[in-house]
Amino acid sequence: MYGNDTALLVIDLQPDFMPGGALPCHQGDAIVPGIAALLARRHYATVVATQDWHPADHASFASQHAGRRPFESIQLHGHAQTLWPDHCVQGTAGAALHPQVDWNNADLILRKGTHRQVDSYSAFRENHGPRGDRPATGLAGWLHERGITEVHVCGLARDYCVLWSAQDAAISGFRVRVLWELTRPVSPDGDEATRIALIEGGIDIAA
Template sequence: SFASRHAGRKPFESIELYGHPQTLWPDHCVQGTIGAQLHPKLLWDRVAAIVRKGMDPECDSYSGFRNNWNINGERPATGLTGYLRERGIREVYVCGLARDVCVRWTAEDAVDAGFHVYFLWDVTCSVNPADDQSLQQALIHRGVILTTTEELKG
């Protein structure tokens, strides 16, 4: 949830939203702004699908697989699990921003959905880098494979 949607609140404060802790974020990736655009060097001939998340202004969306909790106490699916299963895909490679929030939640939801998950550590960046060691341990504990782009090339 954006801090700007909560009067008197500042980015990175924590509130309770629908019975769960919620960090209030600075506005980012807002539809129709440059922050929501895909990278101009994206190889469009290799893009099979784009999963839209964060479309509900009342519900945050960290994971590519499921939104955060909504007012009904549910974490609605984005459709990515079904899309991948229909195509026989068993492995998921995650990278991007932010390592300790959206990428983490995507990796954990992918594991929960039964995928083998590879977390490309060198092409992610954390909001809180001081927590990276505990994040690595938590991901390994969940069954996520930590790797790098160099290791994949090897």
């Protein structure tokens, strides 16, 4: 059992990110039992789950850009934006939190990516604007007011939403640990770069 000052952040554990889903992560389903067990053991007094929750015409979808294909990159709000297959559309089965996890143990479920023109990898900030000054989701304030000083991060995808959430948690003043074995990437080809980015951000990587 961790102290009351430590929170678990479960990122985007949703069917669309599992094998067979709209945007499958590499072995994304492999982490579901471990995360389900972690929540069931109630080792964390505070648990936050995020949920990708896009409108059907979201700007990050390749289908919204004529002549573009998934995984191409465009400029959006001055930043490189990967174009994704349509995924986690509001109200669809693929956008639900994974049914094999008891989410009754979550204290907060934060929906992100809800604004049509703005992607939101991070649980803490939207994607547009300078790195440390992007619009906030309000999560950092919520955690600080609960006395949280340390955040442990797991979920999907390691190379995007987990990475950005961990980096923004550190920027927001929390000690951060990524539970590496309870994350999976879109592609394992970027794992070394992800590790380097986490280390450079002062983030602990737990095997």
